[in-house]
Amino acid sequence: MDKSKIFSAVQKQLSKGNIDKAISLWEEYVKENPDGNIYNTIGDLYLRKGDKKNAVEFFHKAAAFFIKEGFTPKAQALYKKILHVNPHDAKA
Numbered sequence: 001m002d003k004s005k006i007f008s009a010v011q012k013q014l015s016k017g018n019i020d021k022a023i024s025l026w027e028e029y030v031k032e033n034p035d036g037n038i039y040n041t042i043g044d045l046y047l048r049k050g051d052k053k054n055a056v057e058f059f060h061k062a063a064a065f066f067i068k069e070g071f072t073p074k075a076q077a078l079y080k081k082i083l084h085v086n087p088h089d090a091k092a
Helices: 003-015 019-032 036-049 052-068 072-085
Strands: none
Touching: 003 019, 019 036, 036 052, 036 072, 052 072
């Protein structure tokens, strides 16, 4: 499935309040198509659920992706976000 179709499906699930299904759709997509912005979005969705552990995990994935791709400022912003969620995160 292409990104625009996944995006539409995710938006539909979110409009119904199905955060878990939206996360599942993005996680399935990102396994085959790594994308720092999507990792960040998944982290945000976990945060909306109150699941800080998984949120931080996906924020770390996003930061690592951006570092690998040479987008250091985006990675730095994500590390700040991680420290906001978990001030004691040793990796950030």
